[in-house]
Amino acid sequence: MRVFTIISGSLGVTESDALPTELPAQGFVWIACARREFEVMLAPIQSTLQLLCGTQLVDLHVSDLLNNQLPSHYDYTSQYDMLVFRRLAAGHTETDLAHPGEPLHQPSKRSGPPVLKRIDTSPVGFAVFDRVLLTVHPASCTVRDAYALKLLNATSSESRANGVKLPASPADLMLRVVNQMVDGYLALRRELTRQMDHWQSELLKPGSRFTNWNSVLDARLALHLLDEICEDQRAALQDWIDSIETWPDADTPLGKRERELLKVRSRDVLEHIERVVHHVRRLEQSAETAVQMHFSAQSNRTNDIMRTLTALTAVFLPLNLITGFFGMNFEFLPAIHSSAGFWWTFGLMVSLVVVVVSVFWRKRYLARVSR
Numbered sequence: 007m008r009v010f011t012i013i014s015g016s017l018g019v020t021e022s023d024a025l026p027t028e029l030p031a032q033g034f035v036w037i038a039c040a041r042r043e044f045e046v047m048l049a050p051i052q053s054t055l056q057l058l059c060g061t062q063l064v065d066l067h068v069s070d071l072l073n074n075q076l077p078s079h080y081d082y083t084s085q086y087d088m089l090v091f092r093r094l095a096a097g098h099t100e101t102d103l104a105h106p107g108e109p110l111h112q113p114s115k116r117s118g119p120p121v122l123k124r125i126d127t128s129p130v131g132f133a134v135f136d137r138v139l140l141t142v143h144p145a146s147c148t149v150r151d152a153y154a155l156k157l158l159n160a161t162s163s164e165s166r167a168n169g170v171k172l173p174a175s176p177a178d179l180m181l182r183v184v185n186q187m188v189d190g191y192l193a194l195r196r197e198l199t200r201q202m203d204h205w206q207s208e209l210l211k212p213g214s215r216f217t218n219w220n221s222v223l224d225a226r227l228a229l230h231l232l233d234e235i236c237e238d239q240r241a242a243l244q245d246w247i248d249s250i251e252t253w254p255d256a257d258t259p260l261g262k263r264e265r266e267l268l269k270v271r272s273r274d275v276l277e278h279i280e281r282v283v284h285h286v287r288r289l290e291q292s293a294e295t296a297v298q299m300h301f302s303a304q305s306n307r308t309n310d311i312m313r314t315l316t317a318l319t320a321v322f323l324p325l326n327l328i329t330g331f332f333g334m335n336f337e338f339l340p341a342i343h344s345s346a347g348f349w350w351t352f353g354l355m356v357s358l359v360v361v362v363v364s365v366f367w368r369k370r371y372l373a374r375v376s377r
Contacts (some may be wrong), residue, residue: 080245139176
């Protein structure tokens with residue numbers, strides 16, 4: 007468990023491992039814990055929330071935060087808001103209560119390139135109070151650790167000179183963490199694009215025999231999964247944006263500005279999610295089009311081969327008829343006993359070949375197809 011006290015006015019961030027007993031005079035508190043830590047320390051956390059915020063998490067929300075399979079969604083009470091957002095995971099499973107906060111690695115069963123194995127996801131829960139943010143992460147959550155490091159570095163003199171600002175409220179901090187998770191999907195999007203481009207070039211390569219169909223199928227299933235995940239994310243964040251509109255108006259100009267900045271950041275995160283959704287759907291269409299073009303090219307190639315074989319069969323068919331006629335076991339046949347019969351027959355056969363080939367060539371039955 008990691009506990010941060012954030013005072014945005016003086017750019018101060020302090021971290022501790024113990025649950026706080028009081029709120030700071032200014033700023034807010036961020037309590038970040040792993041899912042199993044939250045389950046084991048549920049009673050102390052609930053007591054801390056009661057002490058700091060005057061309320062506790064309801065039982066249904068506690069169950070949602072402990073659910074490792076829950077899709078992205080938004081819910082609220084009169085005292086706090088709750089957002090569940092699925093992040094990219096490395097295929098962890100969390101089942102050991104004796105070691106809370108430690109991951110148990112579970113190998114992914116998905117075949118294909120390594121980029122597909124990164125589509126595994128795990129939910130992150132956010133309980134947003136007025137001056138407290140409680141986050142429940144998977145074990146060894148890189149998103150939490152990365153943003154915590156960024157938060158601690160923001161208090162350095164160099165960061166102050168560059169105008170780096172700390173989050174002004176628990177809701178602002180939640181949106182920044184969510185935005186960092188969405189950026190992980192954007193990075194995955196680029197890798198998927200490169201992989202799809204490679205498969206498209208292999209599928210459309212002339213004369214190639216593509217055999218890696220299992221990876222293509224896994225890629226399409228992974229894209230469908232990513233599309234569903236992003237749709238749930240978009241719906242959850244849209245519900246959050248709609249709820250902001252129902253908040254009472256701030257009394258001070260600073261409060262009004264913070265509210266507007268919160269809306270702007272929420273819309274920016276939503277726009278990032280929509281970019282991922284749009285790109286995933288475009289990748290799905292590109293993959294489907296490449297497969298269809300591959301089979302269309304194979305069908306055209308088969309048609310060319312069958313056309314050539316049919317033309318050759320038509321060329322030799324009259325020759326087989328002539329040889330079959332003179333091969334009959336009759337004692338008397340025309341030109342059998344003539345010294346010039348062979349040459350007359352041979353000349354007729356050559357003439358037929360020339361005529362048939364000329365007709366087929368003129369009708370482009372034997373024309374070479376340009377690649």
